[in-house]
Amino acid sequence: AAGVIQSPRHLIKEKRETATLKCYPIPRHDTVYWYQQGPGQDPQFLISFYEKMQSDKGSIPDRFSAQQFSDYHSELNMSSLELGDSALYFCASSLAGAPNYGYTFGSGTRLTVV
Amino acid sequence: AQKITQTQPGMFVQEKEAVTLDCTYDTSDPSYGLFWYKQPSSGEMIFLIYQGSYDQQNATEGRYSLNFQKARKSANLVISASQLGDSAMYFCAMRGPQGGSEKLVFGKGTKLTVNP
Numbered sequence: 001a002a003g004v005i006q007s008p009r010h011l012i013k014e015k016r017e018t019a020t021l022k023c024y025p026i027p028r029h030d031t032v033y034w035y036q037q038g039p040g041q042d043p044q045f046l047i048s049f050y051e052k053m054q055s056d057k058g059s060i061p062d063r064f065s066a067q068q069f070s071d072y073h074s075e076l077n078m079s080s081l082e083l084g085d086s087a088l089y090f091c092a093s094s095l096a097g098a099p100n101y102g103y104t105f106g107s108g109t110r111l112t113v114v
Numbered sequence: 115a116q117k118i119t120q121t122q123p124g125m126f127v128q129e130k131e132a133v134t135l136d137c138t139y140d141t142s143d144p145s146y147g148l149f150w151y152k153q154p155s156s157g158e159m160i161f162l163i164y165q166g167s168y169d170q171q172n173a174t175e176g177r178y179s180l181n182f183q184k185a186r187k188s189a190n191l192v193i194s195a196s197q198l199g200d201s202a203m204y205f206c207a208m209r210g211p212q213g214g215s216e217k218l219v220f221g222k223g224t225k226l227t228v229n230p
Contacts, residue, residue, distance in 0.1 A: 042205060103209070
């Protein structure tokens with residue numbers, strides 16, 4: 001079965017650089033979520049999209065932006081990177097009405113800012 | 115606001131024994147969902163089990179079962195016959211009602227170590 005695909009798996013950037021993370025949800029899933037997990041921390045919700053519209057917003061810095069495209073893939077854009085942005089970034093997708101909501105996580109992108 | 119509390123930062127269990135990981139939650143919504151995820155050292159978030167707030171029976175998935183006590187607002191994960199590969203972080207999470215905020219709120223996690 002198709003899973004949530006995230007790219008790249010690993011990313012190393014320098015301070016003040018920009019990064020773009022990509023997420024390809026499970027086909028027919030209508031909602032995409034982004035989470036940030038710092039070292040030794042629990043995942044924190046950043047932002048979500050339902051049918052290509054922003055549906056909820058969490059503790060996402062103003063330096064970050066995200067969007068969902070017509071093919072339902074989503075991108076998280078991060079600018080002016082700081083050392084504290086080093087984390088594991090998860091994308092998840094779900095389908096309203098599905099068992100367990102079909103909530104599925106991607107394998108994550110590990111971002112290291114040096 | 116929804117909140118998940120996992121009070122056990124670390125747990126140890128002998129191989130082949132059962133272990134219970136605690137999770138309590140707080141919400142004012144009558145409709146919600148509870149999830150358990152396993153996160154091995156490789157980092158991926160692996161779905162284990164789900165319990166809906168209106169489900170009459172406790173959820174089970176193979177060696178995993180969820181001890182759901184609604185009145186106590188607890189949703190403990192029971193792993194039977196522990197295996198070395200069960201060593202990982204375990205997160206309890208809650209999702210709000212459909213139509214509301216559908217993000218997951220996570221607890222701090224419990225690190226489980228299975229000893230041979």
